[in-house]
Amino acid sequence: MQQNTRQQRFDLPRILFSLMFITIMIIACFWVVQPFILGFAWASMVVIATWPLMLKMQKLLWGKRVLAVTGMTLLLCLLFVMPISILVSTVMENTSAIVSWASGQEKLTPPRMEWLTSLPFVGDRLFSSWHSLLQSGGSGVFAKVQPYIGQTATWLLSQAAYIGRFLMHCGLMLIFSALLYYKGEAVAQGVRHFALRLGRERGDAAVILAAQSIRAVALGVVVTAIVQSVLGGIGLAISGIPYPTLLTVVMFLFCLAQLGPLLVLIPAIIWLYWSGDTTWATILLVWSCVVGTLDNVIRPMLIRMGADLPMLLILCGVIGGLLAFGMIGLFIGPVVLAVSYRLLSAWMKETPLPEIIADASPSPNDRPTRSQ
CATH class of the missing domain: 1.20.1440 (de novo design (two linked rop proteins))
Structure with missing residues (x-):
């Protein structure tokens, strides 16, 4: 009777199938919510960081949570949506000029710097030194530097190509932020309850x-x-x-x-x-x-x-x-x-810090001498 009870407790196939079912459910849930993970993570960070500000705004707005959530959502739009929209419009307007400069179609030529002559005491010397540098190959230095600057600018523009996905995450962040502001205490209690159950x-x-x-x-x-x-x-x-x-x-x-x-x-x-x-x-x-x-x-x-x-x-x-x-x-x-x-x-x-262990290697004076 005791052996059957132990066999029921340690039923290996049942444990394996349970773990497999749980793993499949976790992967399926992750697959479903994958498009929303980054937006929700961003919203969680924003809400946690600005939660004291939301509580102060709620006190100012006669204790109405709805008004405070609306005000915080508008503030987030002002901080995130408007700068991003300005950035997108600026990139769209100047993309061709930036790409042509970055690709080297417009050469970077050094100026004459004639205003250096107006500086007292050292102006003439700086002006002559600058033109000596140009005559000795300074233009070639600019020509060699520009491709590296162009590669950096091209990479930044390629990152701007993902601006649509970023805008989608920004929209999700605003939606999730409004929900978390409204139900912040309940969500925090649920997270802490899960953490207590886990650890x-x-x-x-x-x-x-x-x-x-x-x-x-x-x-x-x-x-x-x-x-x-x-x-x-x-x-x-x-x-x-x-x-x-x-x-x-x-x-x-x-x-x-x-x-x-x-x-x-x-x-x-x-x-x-x-x-x-x-x-x-x-x-x-x-x-x-x-x-x-x-x-x-x-x-x-x-x-x-x-x-x-x-x-x-x-x-x-x-x-x-x-x-x-x-x-x-x-x-x-x-x-x-x-x-x-x-x-x-x-x-x-x-755990306390470990004690400093002294060097246990014997000194030359402590080495045993061979018996005569």
């Missing part, structure tokens, strides 16, 4: 830690990047730099990757001096100094709110997310790595 108290702590990491990336990385890129884009537009919208998007990518906006602003300043517009070049130079150092003011304030993340982690998340998921990966990549990093760090901290 008990440790699972619940992991969910809370993941939410803090998502908010940390949103505050410490995305907000800083948006502020710097918008201010830098305003400076580019006012100073008369061509394609300011495209350059603002590129500046936003550099800020997300923790490289800063100066990689775009410094070439723009050089171009203005190059073309002889020294007044606007000087103004943009001063403005760039302000924008370039703004993160030193914003980021310490956000670090106190839990945004202290390694720079290399964010850089890998931005680049890897862009290559893996396209433009939407700019937001998903850093969050995935940040959550994984925080969970791994918390798991490792559950």
Whole structure:
């Protein structure tokens, strides 16, 4: 009787068929929801990061959740849909010019830089040095550099070809964000309940830690990047730099990757001096100094709110997310790595650090001598 009971408990075919059925159901569910995964993940990150703002808006709107959800959805449209639509229209209008320049059909020729002669003391010397460089093969340097710049511009344009899919994910993000704002407490309770069932108290702590990491990336990385890129884009537009919208998007990518906006602003300043517009070049130079150092003011304030993340982690998340998921990966990549990093760090901290082990190799004085 006891042997039959054990055989019923450890019925291997039943266990295998159960696992196979569960696996098939998981794969089928993943297959069905696959088109919505990225949009839902993006919406979850946005809602988690902006949930305190939604609660404040709800208090201001007489405690009406519907009004708060409507206001937050309109705010998301203002932050995401309008800039993307402006970017798409700008790309469509200037695609032919950018492609012709990137392919090398329009040669990049250095200017004469005659305005250098107006500089006191060193102007004439700089002017003669510049023309000596051109006469000794400086034009060839420009000709060699342009193909690499052209390859980069062509790759960026090829990424813009996926703008339709990005717009679809953006629309899904708005829809899912509205639903999550409206039922946020119930969804959070369901996720925490599932985590408790899966890993008990440790699972619940992991969910809370993941939410803090998502908010940390949103505050410490995305907000800083948006502020710097918008201010830098305003400076580019006012100073008369061509394609300011495209350059603002590129500046936003550099800020997300923790490289800063100066990689775009410094070439723009050089171009203005190059073309002889020294007044606007000087103004943009001063403005760039302000924008370039703004993160030193914003980021310490956000670090106190839990945004202290390694720079290399964010850089890998931005680049890897862009290559893996396209433009939407700019937001998903850093969050995935940040959550994984925080969970791994918390798991490792559950065990104390190992003691420093001294070198057990014997010293020359401790070696045994051969008996005489």
